Amino acid sequence: MTTYSELLASVSTESGQEIFNPATGESLGFCPVGTAADVDAAVATARKAQREFAKLSHEQRSELLMKAADAVEANAEALAELLSREQGKPLNGPNARFEVGACAGWLRATASFESPDYVAVDADVKATVTYRPLGVVGAIGPWNWPMMISVWQIAPALRMGNAVVMKPSEYTPLSVLALVKVLNEVLPENILQVVTGGGEVGAALSSHEGVDKLMFTGSTATGKKIAAASADNLTRLTLELGGNDAGIVLDDADPAAIAGDLFWGAFINTGQTCAAMKRLYVPESLYDAVCAAFVDVVAASPMGVGLDENNVLGPLQNKAQFEIVDRLVKAAVDSGARVLTGANPDYDAPGYFYPATLIADIDPENPLVVEEQFGPALPIIKYTDLDWAIEQANSLDVGLGSSVWSSNRERALEVAGQLEAGTTWINAHGAVDPRVPFGGIKSSGYGVEFAVEGLKGLGYPHIVNG
Numbered sequence: 001m002t003t004y005s006e007l008l009a010s011v012s013t014e015s016g017q018e019i020f021n022p023a024t025g026e027s028l029g030f031c032p033v034g035t036a037a038d039v040d041a042a043v044a045t046a047r048k049a050q051r052e053f054a055k056l057s058h059e060q061r062s063e064l065l066m067k068a069a070d071a072v073e074a075n076a077e078a079l080a081e082l083l084s085r086e087q088g089k090p091l092n093g094p095n096a097r098f099e100v101g102a103c104a105g106w107l108r109a110t111a112s113f114e115s116p117d118y119v120a121v122d123a124d125v126k127a128t129v130t131y132r133p134l135g136v137v138g139a140i141g142p143w144n145w146p147m148m149i150s151v152w153q154i155a156p157a158l159r160m161g162n163a164v165v166m167k168p169s170e171y172t173p174l175s176v177l178a179l180v181k182v183l184n185e186v187l188p189e190n191i192l193q194v195v196t197g198g199g200e201v202g203a204a205l206s207s208h209e210g211v212d213k214l215m216f217t218g219s220t221a222t223g224k225k226i227a228a229a230s231a232d233n234l235t236r237l238t239l240e241l242g243g244n245d246a247g248i249v250l251d252d253a254d255p256a257a258i259a260g261d262l263f264w265g266a267f268i269n270t271g272q273t274c275a276a277m278k279r280l281y282v283p284e285s286l287y288d289a290v291c292a293a294f295v296d297v298v299a300a301s302p303m304g305v306g307l308d309e310n311n312v313l314g315p316l317q318n319k320a321q322f323e324i325v326d327r328l329v330k331a332a333v334d335s336g337a338r339v340l341t342g343a344n345p346d347y348d349a350p351g352y353f354y355p356a357t358l359i360a361d362i363d364p365e366n367p368l369v370v371e372e373q374f375g376p377a378l379p380i381i382k383y384t385d386l387d388w389a390i391e392q393a394n395s396l397d398v399g400l401g402s403s404v405w406s407s408n409r410e411r412a413l414e415v416a417g418q419l420e421a422g423t424t425w426i427n428a429h430g431a432v433d434p435r436v437p438f439g440g441i442k443s444s445g446y447g448v449e450f451a452v453e454g455l456k457g458l459g460y461p462h463i464v465n466g
């Protein structure tokens with residue numbers, strides 16, 4: 001079992017890019033700044049190692065993933081502390097310890113899935129479909145759930161016999177370096193590598209001729225650049241991009257019963273979550289009751305430095321994200337919308353803390369409603385006509401998640417059937433599960449992760465017909 005200091009020392013460098021705790025401004029140390037030449041070297045060694053790795057059976061690769069999960073658990077506390085200090089998220093609540101636990105959970109679940117191979121057979125045909133590894137997978141990730149999203153990319157890629165070269169976000173490189181160091185205690189050499197650096201290193205990886213598939217999780221703007229870069233090599237892509245998920249409360253919901261789940265649906269990871277609820281539509285008949293119950297949950301959810309065991313909300317991870325949230329809340333307030341709680345951050349205090357904010361009586365076209373805030377500020381929009389609310393929910397050019405909140409499952413299903421999104425949750429939001437496929441539509445991306453569906457995206461079907 002490694003301590004936090006040992007883990008940090010094993011992945012940080014004497015110079016390079018300095019990394020700061022977004023809650024305190026304290027320096028954690030430095031990480032290497034990679035180059036396109038480092039990407040070349042990593043892809044070349046990955047390709048070589050992958051040839052042997054591909055010869056392992058599904059059972060053998062699953063066994064490695066199981067051992068990788070054990071290694072994560074053996075180092076869980078050190079990983080969680082590093083994640084908390086670098087990303088800002090608290091240890092407790094659905095945050096750092098939860099994220100490290102999810103890494104182990106996703107590795108085990110991915111190891112346990114059936115192989116996607118099958119035989120298509122009837123009186124006239126017999127075709128054997130075998131999903132072969134693609135080769136070298138490039139994986140580029142964001143800063144909000146740096147460890148868990150890395151595992152979402154690594155686990156299926158390895159399970160299908162590929163090697164992986166990762167490019168973590170420049171905001172959270174140490175978390176990914178530490179995770180990979182732990183995973184590499186059990187994985188064959190060079191099967192999993194990391195090159196740190198900024199967008200230019202990501203661009204070198206996504207346009208690399210030796211990369212057979214690129215998995216990208218991040219903003220829609222960067223996703224479009226990656227799609228353009230894929231044209232030259234026809235690189236296969238999975239794009240998990242931004243969202244602006246709507247939740248719709250139906251008029252038969254119980255405000256007190258749903259308030260806690262509404263809160264975590266919107267504010268998990270202090271709102272910095274792709275499939276978090278980013279706008280909430282509430283019927284006039286329940287509007288005041290839902291707002292009041294929601295405010296009570298916010299008041300009972302402490303925000304502060306991650307290492308304080310009491311906190312469940314943390315800072316924004318970086319200044320740019322703080323400024324986006326601040327600008328959008330100001331736009332809402334300037335338009336005459338009502339602040340139920342929050343807003344008014346202390347600009348002079350250390351850390352990028354933005355209070356959990358609920359905004360009522362807001363115009364449905366307000367920037368806080370139609371742009372992705374990716375932070376702890378939720379607009380609550382009043383409706384009288386359910387069809388109008390459904391139309392509003394579907395009106396944006398993104399479609400990652402959505403949710404319906406109701407005491408009547410049949411009614412909820414009926415509304416869910418009309419929502420345009422990759423996933424619609426009922427009486428929950430953002431509750432991802434390794435056994436259930438996940439992906440976006442419209443500008444939220446294409447391709448599917450998790451479950452056997454996800455494994456299929458990391459191989460190509462080879463068919464023997466006859």
Ligand code: NAD
Nearest residue numbers: 142143168169198199202203218219222240241242243274
């Ligand atoms: P981002 O697009 O700014 O950065 C993501 C990664 O892309 C980083 O590693 C960055 O260095 C790299 N990058 C930048 N320019 C590049 C280029 N030209 N070529 C290749 N790589 C490049 O995103 P972010 O700010 O880190 O993450 C926040 C966004 O991610 C939000 O919009 C959020 O909704 C989205 N997100 C989506 C999911 C999902 O599963 N759909 C999950 C998490 C986050």
